[in-house]
Amino acid sequence: MEKLVIVAIGGNSLVRENGRDSVNDQYEAVCETAVHIADMVEEGYSVVVTHGNGPQVGFGLRRSEIANELVGMPSMPLVNCVADTQGGIGYQIQQALTNEFSKRGINKKVATVITQVEVSKDDPNFLNPTKPVGSFFTLNQAEEMKKEHPDWIFIEDSGRGYRRVVPSPKPIDIVEKDAIKSLIESGFVVIAVGGGGVPVVKTPDDSYMGVDAVIDKDFATSLLAEQISAETLIITTGVSRVCINFGKPNQKALDKISVNETKQYVLEDHFAKGSMLPKIEASLNFLENNGKRVIITDPESLKDAINEQAGTHILAHSECLKVAL
Numbered sequence: 001m002e003k004l005v006i007v008a009i010g011g012n013s014l015v016r017e018n019g020r021d022s023v024n025d026q027y028e029a030v031c032e033t034a035v036h037i038a039d040m041v042e043e044g045y046s047v048v049v050t051h052g053n054g055p056q057v058g059f060g061l062r063r064s065e066i067a068n069e070l071v072g073m074p075s076m077p078l079v080n081c082v083a084d085t086q087g088g089i090g091y092q093i094q095q096a097l098t099n100e101f102s103k104r105g106i107n108k109k110v111a112t113v114i115t116q117v118e119v120s121k122d123d124p125n126f127l128n129p130t131k132p133v134g135s136f137f138t139l140n141q142a143e144e145m146k147k148e149h150p151d152w153i154f155i156e157d158s159g160r161g162y163r164r165v166v167p168s169p170k171p172i173d174i175v176e177k178d179a180i181k182s183l184i185e186s187g188f189v190v191i192a193v194g195g196g197g198v199p200v201v202k203t204p205d206d207s208y209m210g211v212d213a214v215i216d217k218d219f220a221t222s223l224l225a226e227q228i229s230a231e232t233l234i235i236t237t238g239v240s241r242v243c244i245n246f247g248k249p250n251q252k253a254l255d256k257i258s259v260n261e262t263k264q265y266v267l268e269d270h271f272a273k274g275s276m277l278p279k280i281e282a283s284l285n286f287l288e289n290n291g292k293r294v295i296i297t298d299p300e301s302l303k304d305a306i307n308e309q310a311g312t313h314i315l316a317h318s319e320c321l322k323v324a325l
């Protein structure tokens, strides 16, 4: 039986630096990541892919706002912007993987599942927006924009600039989990919970209804990993390893750490809110709910990382004991 691995692709890792952030540039980045995912499939892993949408959902929301401001087009609710990014990025990953598999003669089919993710309507995060979306701005630019749009909230994002934030409730259930499981069991490489999933709440008559928010894809990925009993959770992002003292002269990259060490680093405030902290919290959730190992790395290091030659590895307690023996 193939080992089940879930790989989360960061939304920022698909947006190129130096302004190369068109849809075509993003497809190029997706194709590069597809090469590394195909390497893992060739090594015999059963792979589920999830992805972020932080930059892309912000771009979509802004496009809709500008069209509304300039020509009065009806604006697009945030929840629909999320669904659009799930379809748009899922399409690119699906095509890139299908082409890569065909080029290498890998006999695997790919399917993207439009995934609704249930959240609680009473989640306190609706009142305290924390999820950065869209472009990065200077402090001056953010202050100018705030004059025009007093209701927008900006935060500083890991030394990279200022970004708008939107509410980010915690995921509590993956509505399409059974469909995802069936596809995995039938041998598909499945792409799911894109952009953290389309956020929905249960109504009093037990129906689902979309809500305006962006779920953190690391939390949604960790929940999906738990619900499909994945062995390994891999989070790819812009750095090859997680660091302590990040961005300081005494920055140190982490290679292999235990759950307890990780918790200690969280208490010491080593991981930035809205960027690295959710990845770490999602990793701890997974490991405390029967997950075996988490790897955080950049897409280029995927193959080496799964063979323990790269990345930051966070190990469940029992796995640490195995390493020590």
Ligand SMILES: Nc1ncnc2c1ncn2[C@@H]1O[C@H](COP(=O)(O)OP(=O)(O)O)[C@@H](O)[C@H]1O
Residues within 6 Å of the ligand: 009, 010, 011, 012, 013, 052, 054, 158, 236, 237, 238, 239, 241, 242, 243, 244, 245, 246, 270, 271, 272, 274, 275, 276, 277
């Ligand atoms: N302690 C840390 N170690 C490594 N990177 C960190 C740390 N704290 C913050 N970061 C930043 O967080 C980024 C990852 O968050 P982000 O770009 O928001 O994720 P995503 O790739 O999911 O879009 C890294 O590329 C790095 O710039």
Ligand SMILES: NC(=O)OP(=O)(O)O
Residues within 6 Å of the ligand: 009, 010, 011, 012, 051, 052, 053, 054, 055, 195, 196, 214, 215, 216, 217, 218
């Ligand atoms: N939805 C989400 O968490 O996206 P990013 O990973 O791009 O921030």
